[in-house]
Amino acid sequence: MSDTPLWRPDPARAEQSRMAEFRRWLAQERGVEVADYQALWEWSTSDLEAFWGALVDFLGVRFHAGYDRVLGSTEMPGAEWFPGATLNYAEHALSTGADDDVAVIFEREDGLSSTLTYGELRSQVAGVRAALVDLGVRRGDRVVALAPNMPRTLVAFLAAASLGATWSSCSPDFGVRAIADRFTQIEPVVLFAVDGYVYNGRAFDVRPTIAALQREIPTLRATVLIDYLSPETTAPDTVPWSSFIRSEAEPAFDPVPFDHPLWVLYSSGTTGLPKGIVQGQGGIVVEHLKMLALHSDFGPGDRFFWFTTTGWMMWNYLISALLVGATVVMYDGSPGHPDLGTLWRLAARHGVTYFGTSAPYIQSCLKQHLDPARDNDLSALRALGSTGAPLSPEGFEWIAESLGAHVQICSVSGGTDLCTAFVGSAPDVPVWLGELSCRTLGAAVESWSPDGKPLVDEVGELVITKPMPSMPLYLWGDQTGERMRESYFEPYPGVWRHGDWIRITPRGSAVIYGRSDSTLNRGGVRMGTSEFYRVVEAFDEVADSLVIDTSSDREGELVCYLVLADGVTLDAVEPRLRSALRSALSPRHVPDRFVVIKEVPRTLNGKKCEVPVKKILSGVPPERAVSRDALANPDALTAFLPS
Template identity: 65%
Template sequence: MADTPDVLWVPAADQAGPMAEFAAWAHERHGVDTSDYAALHAWSVSDLDAFWAAAAEFLGMRFSTPPTATLGSREMPGAEWFPGATLNYAEHALTPGPGREDADIALLYAREDGLERTVTHAELRDAVGRARAGLVRAGVGKGDRVVALAPNCTETLVAFLAAASLGAIWSSCSPDFGIRAVHDRFAQIEPMVLVAVDGYVYGGKCYDIRPNVTALQAQLPTLRQTVLVPYLDEDATLDDTTPWAEFTAGHAPLAFEPVPFDHPLWVLYSSGTTGLPKGIVHGHGGIVLEHMKALRLQMELGPGERFFWFTTTGWMMWNLLIGGLLVGSTIVLFDGNPGYPDLGTLWKLAERHRVTYFGVSAPYVQSSLKAGLRPRDQFDLSAIRAIGSTGSPLSEEGFRWIGDAVGGSIQICSVSGGTDVCAAFVGSSPTVPVWLGEISCAALGADVVAYDEAGKELLDEVGELVITKPTPSMPVMFWNDPDGTRLREAYFEDYPGVWRHGDWVRRTPRGSYVIYGRSDSTLNRGGVRMGTADFYSVVEGFEQIVDSLVIDTTELGAKEEGALLCFLVLAPGASLEEVEPLLRKALRSELSPRHVPDRFVVVEAVPRTLSGKKCEVPVKKILAGVAPDKAVSRGALQNPDALDPFLALAPGGS
């Protein structure tokens, strides 16, 4: 395809660190070729048993009962990892060791209104022991469910670790979720204890959610206890709740319940754009091993590092962020609006707390770029060695902006994965260069390739992103899916025995990857397929465009090519008459004449899921005449009213 893109970052010639140490150790112990990352990765996917056993040993997995094998069964779905082993996530996160001694800082917490807190490991262990005792008094034990309607704060982390220490199953929602969205998630798993805040702060405003908590109590009949965290007001009360201070009043020593490797750790959820969100269940062992591999090797986090990623408790990146404790890093928790009072907020946080690994979303990078920010000129960001980006493909302009406006020596770690595996299967390595617009490599142990429709592997061509071999953090099950039917339909229906993720990807001869967007919302014009990410990078590069949504109706089953529609959210003062000719010219020259929309339509907002994804597929279904309630669940949307213009355009709409 295209020529080799510019190299924006290269590893030091004498690069040393955990990845290099692991490569040398694997060569010495296993006699495998680890001369470069490509060779190490090839071994990691060709000999799953040897690689994952080596990773578990090198990374210091704590087995209460040792496994009888590495991989009992390798069939997908249904792979059986480390049969016979028992362990506990919380034990890995809380046991004293490098970076986790009593005086070491476990977490730095900051809220948008200036509230901050520093918590040492001694304090964290004490708090978890107290919360654990509260859960025991409530009757919580192994397999019971504990849920939280709470932000990215200390108490949420404490409650999770306490639940995990007991072998209870955790699930969380961000407090800005609506009642129906929370109910649709939590009701499925029948929780015993709900931990909730009295409210939250966002964009300079305080929101009291106690009425939501009361409503949820009435809708969740399995609740035995609701614990109220006074997050906005230290004197906050609510009927039929237990104050957090009372719940954690009793001191108790920490203990860790050994559970099987695949014992459920937490339940995450699919976007829920159609029907109820699917409850995606991950196991203790798979998450511990996958997160330690990702954090320690791919990201080289460990003692002395400060790890930040902007996230809420309703996104899987929260689960990865708190995993920093597994490798002895200090985790930096931020709660609030990343753009309040301005887009410098997170960069200021990075300066104040000397963040070394700074993670955000691609849209945040794009917003900073469009706002003309040059953080390196305003803040001391010398501690940052790597910037992580996920959530959507990072544009070439975003790559260049980081190098120019943030720091030329910073490694740009664009990564892609999903809630489904609670991990990134393509990302970065400290031993692999960063090429403009590309994700550097596949993660160790992840056999990521592109398939055509017949299941033939493609190189340097766009195809379906598939994973051909099992990885430990793939779901152990979907909740309420006893025979695994929904799990198979979600990932294994198109290519039996192979995980189809639902993204378009191109694997380059360099071993890097380019993600083009969801394969079920691809623009297919005259046989030329293109991901929506390419389209958005052009359209949203205009300062007159705040947001956009592109829909190719051809994929809805029409015998002839359907219309290509582009919906635009305009910046204040901008007009469609002014910007449309410019858009058409840019799309024609930068994409292709086939990808110039038949029609541009101005809307007030683009419908997005609670996790921030554009609702491309649901809107396509609505425009094809699918009943709205079958196309999308309004409770799964950030902005349900944003659907109205699309309903009006649907067959029979008004």
């Protein structure tokens, strides 16, 4: 553990942050004196009612009806937040910016671009809301979208939320079965869909998928066709966006209870139907306000970019920048077309202040020896966010060297299940090499031993011991709550088990080691897969990798599957890989076999399929181990099937 921070907060800027302002406000208005961030976090997790009650007052949450108390029940699952309160997410999102302030900047990989001011966004949302009302859409109805990260998707979502309808979305590159598995569960009444999309230099027609969904979803009253590839696009039994949206409509927002369903997100669905994760309007408002206003220090003038699709929770997080009056920067297309520099050029063109991406993207930039700050004017950039997988220490170093020591490295960890990060960064907390700076406010995150004992500076199960507002209200169709309890509250009843390995350092920072259900357990020594990938994927010769430990089924079998760079042979790289793993990890963690494959199977959200592959190798039939429709590249499974 290094004692020298990779990044330190500038004292003057830290004092001007919303986090510092919140601490001063607490002292003046609540009589709560906290010396530093760690003390603030400890207070926020020891007195939940005082913290969240203070937060909604400080950040000006717009309640239409007041609440009886902050927490009606603290049970997990089943915590009851702000009972009696009513509010509306869309009202918060659309009430922050002046009419002429830029709300959205959009670019597509082929050069299509547009901007929306807050005034224009309000007008378009009002027009779509009026059209939904004409269709008879009411509070609680479901509205879904098969659409990319683009302004009209945002408009449709905010219109639905303004009515109290419940939203859900899929990226248009999902297969028919994967989309149907998600949308048919929730019985939507309206489908917004693009005619096609562009990716990696090619255009794809989505209309056959639309027709298939219309057949599979009998509850649909209307399908709204968004002309994304061509203004002349038509499709049977659809209404063009241009004739659907109403003109001269006035913005309106229906107050809904704090725990009213805002949207349905989905688990990866690698085995069985994806879980429909239902999150509430109020829970998302207060959680995202906390994260974006305090932890990210966003406000008017900030430009927030995160590379995402509408099938990943980071889209829902990205658009919440509107809650604090910032500008949302959207990009649709491949991050590598025509080259890996495309996102950095986007950031330079639009003066992005916070650049969000994934750890694999950072690793790819590192391997290609990109120097973004040399090649682009990134002077506006003050922070870089990374999630989706643990960011390696080498990734931390590359960011610091390539972007400059003034750029805060915000490696964060959370999940779709809460639609937030519960371990991350803060404007007044240093960044240490390879570490997530802090546990976020109100998130009682701990590392636990198998028998439920808290650990310090030891790797254990990541648990959350107290409720958070954005935890799922319920899982769709889970009438008894049994699936919710099985998913999150075993083996620790009443405590959220997230499924990651984590180590909490004595200074309050954290290290994530990968999924706890895909641990490498060799000779009694447990190790997260992220540590293994850090060593293997540091080699330029290795494009991707997957490590599987089947020791519990076949003693001593640790297999490393490699996707090699062009022109590289296994004979050339294997001896050095073995040596590096023996030195960096242990002799026990040197694989019994290295196997070359064409590609690593990944979920639709880009996660490596460690557990499904492990099941297949252990003899589970492939159709029981994983749903092919949940995979971005299902043919990649062939390499693991019995010959």
